[in-house]
Structure formats: C-alpha cells, structure tokens
Amino acid sequence: MFDELLGRASLKDRIAELEDENERLRKRYEAESERRADAATARQDAEERLNRLEDRIAQLEGELERVEEAETGMAVRHREQLRGARLESVLDRLTTFRTGPEGALTVGVDRDGLSESTRGELESVLGDRVALVDDAAPCLCCVDDAGLLAVTLAPPVVPDQDATWRDRFALEREWFLPTGRHAVALVRTDLFALGVYEGADRVDYRGFESDVKGSHSKGGFSQARFERIRDGQIDDHLERCRDALAAYEPGGEAADMPLSLVGQRGIVDALVEESSLEPAATAAVDATGDPKPALEDAVRSFWTTELRVL
Template sequence: MLDELLGRASLKDRIDELEAENERLRNRYEAESDRRADAATARQDAEERVNRLEDRIAQLEGDLERGTDAEPGVSVRRRDHLRGARLEAVLDRLASFRTGPEGALTAGVDEDGLPESVRDDLTDVLGDRLALVDDAAPCLCCVDDAGVLAVTLEPPIVPDRDATWSDRFALERERFLPTGRHAVALVRTDLFAVGVYEGDERVEYRGFESDVKGSHSKGGFSQARFERIRDEQIDDHLERCRDALAAYEPGGESADTPLYLVGQRGTVDALVEESALEPTATAAVDATGDPKPALKDAVRSFWTTELRVV
C-alpha cells in the first residue's frame, strides 16, 4: 500500500522487468560464447584434419609416381616402422652381420636413386628388385653380395654416405636413436613447443599457442581482409617462434646443441627461411592437440625408422 502511495510499485515492477531482461541477455551471451568456442574448436579440428589429409594425399601421390618406375609385380617383402627398443634390437641384429671382406654394402640413397657405380654392383644381386631401393629413397641401403640380406632404412636423419663395401654394415646409431643432448622443436601455424633432451629424457620444456584465425568461406573483400589478418597473425606467431629458438642460431648460447625442427612442412620451411636457424634435420610430422602432448607425439613420430625388406 505504502509503495503504491509513494509511486514505488511501478519502479519495482520496472526493476523486475530489467533484471529479467538482463538475465535473458546474459544467458544469450553465454550461449553465443559457447557456440563461438565450439565453432572455433570445430574449425581447428577441421583444419588439422585437412592438413593430415593433404599430407596423406601427397604421400600417396609420391608413392604412385615412384611406383611407375618399378617393374610390374615387384614389391617389398616386408615394411615396418620401428622405434625405441624394437629399433635398437633391429640395429643390433644388422650390426652383428658378418661376411667376407667387401661383402657388405652400406650406401646412402638420395632422391635421384642409387649411383650408377653402385647400381652396376647390385644388378646381379637384386635384379628387378633394385627398383625397390630407388623407390625407398631417400634412405640407407644395406645389402650383402650374396643377396642373403637386403634392406632399406629411412631413419630420421638420412646419412649422406658414399657407398662402402666392408665385412659389416656401417650404421651410425645417432642417425636412428636420440643420443646425447639435443632439442626437438614443434612448429604449427598456431602452436610452438620445444624440448631439450638428454637421450630420450626431456629435461627442459617451453610451449605456447597463438590466436590464429581459422578458414573463411566467404568471398570478395571480406575474404581478402580475413586472409590478410590471418597472415599477419601467422607472421606474429612465427616471430614468437624465432625468439624462442634464438639461442640455437649461430652464436647463440645453445648453438652447439643439435636442433631438430618438425611440424607442418610449410611452416617449418618458412621459419628456417626467415631466421638464421641451421637445424640438424627437419621433418613433417602429424602432431595435434595442446603443446606438451603434441610435442610428445612429434618426438615419437620423428624418432621412427621405416624398414623395408627388398
């Protein structure tokens, strides 16, 4: 009664209306924020899947192109991906192989295939299967002169080795397995992580993510503006990556520590081109998720050797 006499009843009703409207707008805002977050996550997942599919397509196209050079009906007898203890066991087995003087060939094979001098030596041993060695390039080839053992190995760091005939195979374990102090850095357009390792144990870590826009489906000026903003964000991200790896550039405090740079191929290449980095090796790896688990996956993928029995 008093509120009505003083004119406060209508004010209280108005306050109730505004509070209800405020609650409705808050719920709408929260729902919109959740939708945007879900959309951003979905966009990121889709972009990562596109990257994986593009890498797989490129691999299959390469296999198809190389396969045209092989003789019909010729295929590898066995193919396996080795890492860790299993890889060590296979390396031990290859290292234990003995033959007569100059009976075991170890040769680095680049993208152009076997050198002609080596090809002539192996023609009688492998015959048509020699094409499989070219198909595995770049790789390390181990063959004995009796054809008892013939394998190709694609380690993380393919050695640039001249053909060597000896009574055993020449295998440098540091090309296959993590040894000593080294660093592995993972670079994506929106993510960076670097770990310092003593053997296979990580002793230091740093990682971060950057806010980089995803894909855009609209055309015209809107798309051009979107792509320009995205390119600027990627440039800023790569600048942060360069700063994080400055110690590994020539003259830096960690310049003597081997650096392996892995991640999205285009992003890795751009980082190397735009910096003074001289990584020991680079590789394209498929590593998604947050920085720390993504780095773990990248390291596992990098330190994997493909074995082909030809």
C-alpha cells in the first residue's frame, strides 16, 4: 500500500520490465558473439585450406612446367634476379647493343601475354620458343632479328611499351633503377616505414610500429572479442599510415614526388582504396623485422629485375 501511495509500485514494475529487457539483450548479445566466433573460426579454417590449395597448385604448376619442358625441350637457358651493380652491368650491355636499322625489337608484354600481331613478329625469330615470352609475362622482351640475343626482363613496373623496331633496344634506366627524388613506403598490418631517396641513397626516413594482436586459436566469446579488438587495431594502424602519407596525396606538399607503395598486398590495396593516393607503383614484398631494416629489404626486393635468356 505504501508503495502505491509513494509511487514506488510503478517504478518497481518498470524496473522489472527493464531487467527482463536487459536479460533478453544479454542473451541476444551472447548468441551474436557465438555466431561471430563461429564465423571467425570458419574464416580461419577457409584461409588455411586456401593457403594449402595455393601451395598445392604452385607445386602442380611447377611439376607441369617441368613435364612440358621435358616434352617440348623448351626451357630458358638462364634465369637470374638482378639488382644494384649487377643490374646496371646487364643494362649497359643491352643498351650498347647495335644492329642495322629496325633490327632490334623491344616490346612490353602485359599479364595477358603477347598480342597476336607481336606474336607473329616474334615467331619469325623465336619459333615455338615464343611461348617462353608468355611464361615470363608481365615483362619486357628484347630480341634482335637474327636471333642472336633474346631476353625478357621483369622490372618493378613493366611500362606500356609498344612493339618498337630500331637499331638498338628501347630501354630506359628509370624503369629498372631508382633515379631522381622519390619515396618508397612499406606497409604491414603492424608496421609502417617511409624512405625518401635521391637515386639509391636514402635522405629521409620515418617509421613506426603499432600494437596489433597476432593470431588466436581459442573459440567462443573470447575469440569473437579478440577478432573485434584486432580489427580495430588494424583500422587504427591504417589511419596512422594514411596520416603519414597525406603529403603524397593530390594537393599535398609532396604530391609531385613519385611514391611506390609496397608490403602486404591486401593492406596496400586497402590503403590505396581508402585514400586519394595515386602511387607510381605498388608491389607485394615479403619484408619482416623492425621498420628500418624491413624497409631496406623491401626496397631491395622492389628494385629487383628478373632476367630470362630465351
């Protein structure tokens, strides 16, 4: 009776209703957490299966390539990863090569392989070995009309070079070697490193690491919570990276400086998509360790050209 007189009865009823609603929300939250945990576990299992399948595909492709080479007798005569002084030496040899007028062909080959018109030109010199050019794509192909010299080169970024017949190969050193003032940024889920270079010499540097949780093997609510925390940490890290690269966006103070963005492919792509960056090049590189040595490894990997002698 006193509760009714003092208005406490309605308050108690309201409290009971809110407690019931709170219980329903708690159960709903726990169910959603379990669902997210199951989804995260399923995603991890799928990623592991995908990685195993990709490894198996790579293994089978290698076996297939060896079988095809055994059957056809076609294989590159020499393959080498070129960088630094060795790369400069090889480029010097190629750029000093001379023939008669329209005796040296240079052509850029994209990921889809040779165009039909260029294939016909190369087949007259290489015959069936033109298939080795498709295998090297994307690349630059240099062939002389006598078949004395036939190579492919895969620089950091293959230029859009139309088939060009001249008395020498149409090669530009900046396609292969760092020249002028430029920047290279390395981005991982937990790391950022940016170097400004004059040619091959680094003249400025900035780097940092972010606290991002690693993998998690437990199931249930703890895993769902772990996934949310980790995703948030990666988002925060990418925001720091965007801030560090803001000067290289259109209108920024360093917008005129060529920027190459390298690192984990998914992170690099996300950073480009979520900003107004227009990098001169992007590349997936495997660079581990602390920011400064990791950047050195990434730059060395990025400025590497694969040479194949056909």
